[in-house]
Amino acid sequence: xxxxxxxSLLSTGVEPVDRHALxxxxxxxxxxxxxxxxxxxxxxxxxxxxxxxxxxTPLFWAKVAFPLSLAAISLVVTARLSRPGSVVGAAGxxxxxxxxxVWLAALVLLWSASPDTRVSLIIGVTWRTCVFNIALLSxxxxxxxxxxxxxxxxxxxxxAGAAGGLLAGxxxxxxxxxxxxxxxxxxxxxxxxxxxxxxxxxxxxxxxRVLQW
Amino acid sequence: MERTKESxxxxxxxxxxxxxxxxxxxGGLEGNSKAYHAFLDKLSGHLRAxxxxxxxxxLDDVEDIIQEILLAVHxxxxxxxADQPLTAWVYAIARYKLTDFFRARSRxxxxxxxxxxxxxxxxxxxxxxxxxxxxxxxxxxxxxDRQRLPILHVxxxxxxxxxxxxxxxxxxxxxKVGVHRGVKAxxxxxxxxx
Numbered sequence: 001x002x003x004x005x006x007x008s009l010l011s012t013g014v015e016p017v018d019r020h021a022l023x024x025x026x027x028x029x030x031x032x033x034x035x036x037x038x039x040x041x042x043x044x045x046x047x048x049x050x051x052x053x054x055x056x057t058p059l060f061w062a063k064v065a066f067p068l069s070l071a072a073i074s075l076v077v078t079a080r081l082s083r084p085g086s087v088v089g090a091a092g093x094x095x096x097x098x099x100x101x102v103w104l105a106a107l108v109l110l111w112s113a114s115p116d117t118r119v120s121l122i123i124g125v126t127w128r129t130c131v132f133n134i135a136l137l138s139x140x141x142x143x144x145x146x147x148x149x150x151x152x153x154x155x156x157x158x159x160a161g162a163a164g165g166l167l168a169g170x171x172x173x174x175x176x177x178x179x180x181x182x183x184x185x186x187x188x189x190x191x192x193x194x195x196x197x198x199x200x201x202x203x204x205x206x207x208x209r210v211l212q213w
Numbered sequence: 214m215e216r217t218k219e220s221x222x223x224x225x226x227x228x229x230x231x232x233x234x235x236x237x238x239x240g241g242l243e244g245n246s247k248a249y250h251a252f253l254d255k256l257s258g259h260l261r262a263x264x265x266x267x268x269x270x271x272l273d274d275v276e277d278i279i280q281e282i283l284l285a286v287h288x289x290x291x292x293x294x295a296d297q298p299l300t301a302w303v304y305a306i307a308r309y310k311l312t313d314f315f316r317a318r319s320r321x322x323x324x325x326x327x328x329x330x331x332x333x334x335x336x337x338x339x340x341x342x343x344x345x346x347x348x349x350x351x352x353x354x355x356x357x358d359r360q361r362l363p364i365l366h367v368x369x370x371x372x373x374x375x376x377x378x379x380x381x382x383x384x385x386x387x388x389k390v391g392v393h394r395g396v397k398a399x400x401x402x403x404x405x406x407x
Contacts, residue, residue: 001350003342006280007253009349009368010287010396015389016244021291083292084305153289155309212313212404213288213397 022152026079029148033168036140037175045133045179059183066188067173069098070196074167078145081160082152095166099193106189124182127191133179134195138165138172142199145171146210154211161207162200169196227300230259230335235299242290253283258338260307265339268311272343280345282310284400304334313404352402353395360395363388368396 001009018024041047054060076091110118124130145164154160173192182188234252241249257279264275285306293302353361366377367388378385 001280001345001348001353003257003276003280003283003345004254006283006349007250007257009364010283011241011246011250011253012369012371013367013373013392014241014244014246014249015393017242017291019242019291019295083294083297083302084289084309085301085303086294086297153285153292153306155305213285213400 022079022082025148025151026075029144030075030141030171033141033144033171034175036144037137037172038178040140041137041175041179044136045176047178048181051178060177062185063183063188064174064177066098066102067170067177067192067196070095070170071167071174073098074163074170078149078160078163078167081156081163082149082154084153084155102185102189102193106186109184109186121184121186122190124184124187124191126180126182127187130176130180130182130187130191131195131198134169134173134176134192135198137176138168138196138199141168141171142203146203146206150211150213153213154207157207157211158204159207161211162204164207165200165203166196168203169199172196172199227333227335230255231298231300234335238290238293238299239295242293253286255338256286256303257283257342258340259335261342262337262339263334266337273346276343276345277347278311278314279342280347280349281314281400281403282307284396284403285310288397288400300334307334317404347403349399349403352399355402356395356398359383359387360391360398363391364395367392 048054073091073094077088077095080086080088080091110121113121142165145168146161149160149164173196176192176195182191234255237248237252237255240247241252260279260282261275264278265272268275286303289306293299353364356364362381363377363383366372366380367374372380374385374388377383377388381388383391
């Protein structure tokens with residue numbers, strides 16, 4: 001087929017395009033992913049029994065703020081990476097801020113704590129399972145986020161995959177906060193970070209293969 | 214950006230082209246088929262000149278890649294945002310498809326002059342196509358009927374969706390979906406056979 005014929009083929013009877021396709025797609029993906037991860041959390045691990053008190057506990061909200069802010073920033077980054085030629089810009093740098101804030105707070109906490117409690121402030125009581133719980137909970141979000149990216153037009157597949165993985169991981173961590181009993185910032189700084197790292201790495205690995213278009 | 218005086222004039226026309234192409238493309242996004250045709254036509258001219266000048270010795274390779282990029286531009290057109298430079302958007306797609314092309318043929322050595330100059334994409338135009346090596350028409354025959362027939366009637370014969378629905382016995386939305394998925398499937402077939 002000559003290029004000229006292909007052009008005619010593509011332009012003949014062309015349908016108007018939905019200008020909000022990206023917003024709708026990510027909106028749907030986030031809704032499905034967040035619901036999926038939350039339901040999975042409630043079924044597999046259960047909501048923590050003292051959740052009623054948590055709503056009025058500032059420390060609980062500080063804990064939620066960590067993955068929630070990461071999810072918000074990585075949503076922006078992922079959406080930009082799904083669009084050819086758009087610049088990730090400051091949002092990419094901003095991804096470091098929640099991590100830096102939590103790590104800094106963790107250092108302050110550990111530094112001010114008495115030496116014999118430091119280890120338990122880091123490993124808490126659930127360190128063995130935390131990372132894998134987050135990884136498992138990120139599955140529904142991972143699938144829906146990748147569905148969203150794949151329906152758009154990513155051109156840097158590995159980076160887009162990693163950003164999508166982080167988006168899924170941070171969404172899952174928000175859900176996991178409703179179960180996780182750990183209340184030391186030093187715990188989140190290590191194990192939440194590692195938990196989110198798994199879907200991020202998987203996203204970077206799968207991106208080039210799965211996101212091709 | 215270290216562009217000096219001699220390229221100043223060229224840049225002026227580049228921005229004029231950008232504006233012109235953008236108007237046509239936005240028209241196409243609203244469903245104006247004539248504007249969209251003009252856009253794809255002009256775009257292919259610019260891509261041809263750009264690719265011939267920079268990368269390829271083999272003209273039919275150029276034509277293959279142009280067709281691949283046009284398909285990608287078409288399939289990704291819902292990701293364009295009107296406040297974004299069209300050049301940057303097209304360039305990112307073109308570079309992505311080129312990388313794909315070279316990866317598929319393991320001919321990376323031809324890419325030692327990487328495309329690092331997106332402003333130049335619209336700098337000139339070449340309207341004389343060579344023949345493509347790959348025949349998209351033949352690929353079209355490989356699609357399942359629910360995609361092939363809608364494309365055949367709507368896209369090649371220019372029938373309306375309603376007429377095509379009556380002719381094929383498909384529902385109108387099935388015709389639209391068939392066209393949409395079929396063109397995507399064409400791009401996927403190209404990836405598979407490239």
